[in-house]
Amino acid sequence: MDYRNLIKIAIKALANNKMRGFLTMLGIIIGVASVISMLAIGGGSKQSIREEIGSMGSNMIMVSPGNGRFGGVRQSASSMQTLKMADYESIVREASYIAKITPTVNASGQVIKGANNTPTTIYGVNPEYLDIRGYVVESGSMFDDNDVKHANKVCVVGKTVVTELFPNGEDPLGQIIRYNKIPMKIVGVLQSKGYNTMGMDQDDLIIAPYTTVQKRILAITYIQGITASAISEEYTDKAIDEMTQILQSNHGIKIGQDNDFNVRSQQEMMETMSSVMDLLTVLLACVAGISLIVGGIGIMNIMYVSVTERTREIGLRMSIGAKERHILFQFLIEAVIISVAGGIIGVVVGVGVSKIIAMFGTPTLVQGYSILLSFAVCTITGIFFGWYPAKKASQLNPIDAIRYE
Amino acid sequence: MSEIIKIENLKREFVVGDEVVRALRGLSFTINQGEFVTIMGTSGSGKSTLLNILGCLDVATSGEYYLDGVSVKDISKNDRATLRNRKIGFIFQSYNLLPKTTSIENVELPLMYNREVSTSERYKRAVAALEAVGLSDRLKHKSNQLSGGQQQRVAIARALVNNPVMILADEATGNLDTRTSYEVLTLFQNLHNEGKTIVFVTHNPELAQFSSRTITLRDGHIINDIQNNRIVSAKDVLATMPKEDEQSV
C-alpha cells in the first residue's frame, strides 16, 4: 500500500478543514495545558515549603503541652497547663544536647500607639529565642536576662508592627506602646524576615520577656511551650529523647502511659507539613485528573463528531475504491497530527502558564510526569476517538455511509 | 460476447420503522460486455437502488449478482473496493464530490488509491478526463465554485479517470442542458465504441435511442427490456443543433 498517497490525502483533508482541525487541537491544548499548570502549582508550593522549613534549621525542637493521641477530650494545646517553669529549669539543668532554650508563652491582642493600633501576637520568651528562630535585631538591642528576671515592660517589635504603629516613620526605639493596656517600651526592632510560604507574615510580632507576658498580660504561672535548639543537627534526635525522659520523670509518667506533652523537632514539623502538602497535591491532582477527564471527553466529542460528520466523505472514498485500511490510515494520520501537534502546543502553553503564574508570586514546579501523563492521555484519547468512528464508518456499505446524515 | 453482469431474482428491501420498502422485487437479466443499456422508469421505481448494487456499493437482500462470472457475495470487501477502483466508474445522481476540494483533486481521487499510477501520470490523466468533459478551464475550482452541471461533469470525469471497463451512470445528464447532455452522450458513445459496458439510468425517454438496449422498471419490476438495433449517433444530432444553443452551464 502506498502510504505516501495516504499521508498526502490526510494532509489535504486537514488543510481543507483548518478550522475544524484547529478547534479539535484547541481541546487538546487546553486539556494538556491545564493539567500541567495545575500540577505545577501543587508541586511548586510543596517544594518551596520544604525549602523554607529546611532553611529554618533542622535542629529546632518544640515542646508543647497535651498528648499526641485522640483519647478522651482533647483540649487546645495552649489552654493546657501541663508545662511548668520547673520543666524548663530541669531541662536547662540536666540536658546535655541542648544549645539554646527558652520557655514560651504567647498572647494575641491589640497593640496601640496613640491613634494607631493593630492586632498582633506577643511572644513571651527569653533572649535565646532570637538565635533559635533566627531573628536578628536590626536597631536597638534585645532585652536581657535582667529584664526577664524583673518582668520589665520592654519589648522588641517586628517590622510590620512598626509600620502599623508608626506610619509617619518616627523612630520606634524608646517609644511606649500599649498591649492590652500594659505600657511597654520598645528597645529593639527586628530585621524583616518577610512572609513564609504559608502566607504568614513573620514580621507581625512582638517579643517580650516571658515573665512579663506571664504575669502582666496573661496572669498565669505555667508556660505554654518550650522551644530549644539542639547543639547540632545530628544530635536533634538524642536531644528529643533526653528532653522526653526529663519531662516524663518530672511528670511522673510511667512506661506505657501517655505523655501529657509533645516534643517535636523541626524535622518532624517539616514532615507533617509536607504530608499536608502531599494531601494538597493529591487534591490538586484530583482536580487535574478531573480536568484531564473532562478534557478527554471534550477531545472525544470533537473527534467523534468531526469524524461522524465525515461519514459521507468516507462513503464516497470507499465508493471510488478506498479500502477499509486506507480510510483507517487516513483518519489515524489526521488524528495523530492533530493530537500530537495539539499535545506539543499544550505542553508549551502549560509550561508557559506555569512560568507566568510563578511571576505573579505563586511558586510553580513543572514536573516531568505531569507533562508525560497529560500528553499521553490527551493524544491517546484524540487518536482513539479520531480512529474509532472512522473504523465504524468504514465498515458500512459505501452507499449507507454516503447516505448517512 | 461474454456476460459481464448477470442478476438472478435480485431483491432489495429496506426496513423503515416497522414497514418494509421493497425497492427491487426480483429482477433478472444479463448484460454482455460492450452493451450500452439505458435503464428507465418513473421516480422511485428502483433505478438507483439497482445501479448501486451493480456498482458494488450496496448488497442485495436476496438473489444473485454475478460480475464477470463471479458471485459478488463471494468477493471480499477489499477485493470489491479494488473492483470499484479499477473496473467500475460510478456516476452518482447527486454527484458526491468532495467538498472544498478542487475539480482536479476530485478527479485524481480514485487514482490516489491506486499505487500503480504515479503522481505525474495521475495528474495527466485527471487533466485529460476533465478535458473530455469540457472542463479544462475549471481545474482549480472547488466544488462549491462550480455550477450543478459542471459538478456533474466533474463527477463524470472522476468515473472515467480510472479507465473502467464498466460505467454506471445515475442520471448523468440530469442537470445538463440539451447541448451539453448530447456532448456527454457523445462521450459515452465513444466509450461504448471502445468496447466499454455502460449502464445509463435516465428519466428522459428521448435518450433511449442512443443506447443499444433499454430496460424499463416499475415498482421494482422489469416491465420492458428491448434491444435497439438502430442506435442514433449523438454526435450527428449535436451537429444538427444550432450553435446558438451553446450556453455555459
Ligand SMILES: Nc1ncnc2c1ncn2[C@@H]1O[C@H](COP(=O)(O)OP(=O)(O)OP(=O)(O)O)[C@@H](O)[C@H]1O
Ligand atoms: N436507504 C433506503 N431506505 C429506505 N428506502 C429506500 C432507500 N433507498 C431507496 N429507498 C426506496 O426504494 C425505492 C426506490 O428508490 P430509488 O432511489 O431506487 O428510486 P429511483 O428509481 O432511483 O428514483 P429517482 O428516479 O427519483 O431517482 C423508493 O421507494 C425509495 O423510497
Ligand SMILES: [Mg+2]
Ligand atoms: Mg435515482
